[in-house]
Amino acid sequence: MVDKVDIDKLVDYRREYESRLEKVKVAGQQLQACCPFHKDRDPSLSVDLKTGMFKCFACDAEGNFMDFRARLEGKSTKEIYLDILDEHGMKEDPKPHGYTAI
DSSP states (O other), rough: GGGOHHHHHHOOOOHHTTTEEEEEEEEETEEEEOTSOOSSSSSOOOTTTTTTEEETTOOOOOHHHHHHHHHHHHHOHHHHHHHHHHHHHOOOOSOOTOOOOO
């Protein structure tokens, strides 16, 4: 069932954040970059690459990877969750369990 997928095991946070951010620097399990949610000339966004959690120390934006993408793309976290599943080849089952065609 798609609502039980552990996103942390599915998503490569380093690759995903690096593809969406500027002035990226990685040290161990931490990523720093310019925050896309405000005019940022010096990296103020920090990401824990193990958990996908982000925090901007300038504008206080924070959350998990789905929150990040939802805010960046103007979608709900549910839409982002389904997008992530689709991007990783996992489609949502359109029929409820126990459905029988007549």
